[in-house]
Amino acid sequence: MLEFRLYMAQRLTALLMAPLVFGHIAVMIYAVQGGLSAAEILGRTQGSVFWFLFYGTFVFAVSIHASIGLRTILHEWSGLKGGLLNAVAALICAALLALGGRAVMAVTLL
Amino acid sequence: MDQKDNTLKVTVSRGTSGEQFEQEFEVPAYENQTVLDVVSWIQQNSDPTLSYRFACRVGMCGSCAMMVNGEPRWTCRTHVKKVVRKNTLSIAPLRNLPVVKDLAADMTPFFDKWVDAEGYHHPTRTRHDPMQEVTPNDEERNRANAGIECINCAVCYAACDTVANNDAYLGPAALQRAWTLYNDQKNENGQAILDAVSRDGGCHSCHSMGSCSLYCPNELDPMSAIAGLKRETAKNLFRRRR
Structure with missing residues (x-):
């Protein structure tokens, strides 16, 4: 049953990520076209609740999605299983959340 | 020569x-x-x-x-x-x-997994009941027909890289059998089939690599049958929550 739950979590986070990826690419192209500097971009993102939620949701979805995928690869390629496998996957999830969360806070908090 | x-x-x-x-x-x-x-x-x-x-x-x-x-x-x-x-x-x-x-x-693990996937008939009627009518062009019947010509040769099981790397995985033949029975009007207890294929090593372990459908000598398509099980188990999850 755990595998089924992880399968559903991975699909649902993929659904979340798809529009966010398109949004991110669209904004990047727009920002480059206009010739915005890093300082100007930070001026718009820092203090913005919208961008905090946009990239915060993305980091949350990526951390869950990627750690489930890596858990499967680790199981099939290295034979890791049981509690150790789940612990490694949880660690990967926590690391992605910490790294991504730090980046989101750096560009959206004042 | x-x-x-x-x-x-x-x-x-x-x-x-x-x-x-x-x-x-x-x-x-x-x-x-x-x-x-x-x-x-x-x-x-x-x-x-x-x-x-x-x-x-x-x-x-x-x-x-x-x-x-x-x-x-x-x-x-x-x-x-x-x-x-x-x-x-x-x-x-x-x-x-x-x-x-x-x-x-040794085909033992192959056939054990058919049983683990509930890949056997769950009858709806006894010999005392009238025969159940089956409409040949019914959509469900056609889904069952798609996999019914499986001859249990285990070519798909041997071709599957997920089977090679994951001992618990039920494999394409057992899962295709489960999907065939799930769609068969003469088979009851579809919930038992969905529960069986949702356990660890069930249909959600499939990566849709498609070797089963490529190598099946009867040109069946177990990969699509497994996709059917994935869809049905996901839908069933939300149905049960309601």
């Missing part, structure tokens, strides 16, 4: 699991010859101790599947000229299964 072409060099895997070795045989080549003919020639003319399995010789019983030049094939319906490379053939027991001896794979 010159003299050199009249002989096939055949490498055969011998021995049991963990103690396997290769042995070479020279077998006369004919214009029309199946891989099973080659194996039978070796057993009848070179080495009577060679073990292998076959029954019908016409692609119905599903017992003669082996690895031929590294790919799973039903040997009774595989012509040598279709698979031979530079007059050589390499024949081994089916991948992903233990070996009884030589070319005979």
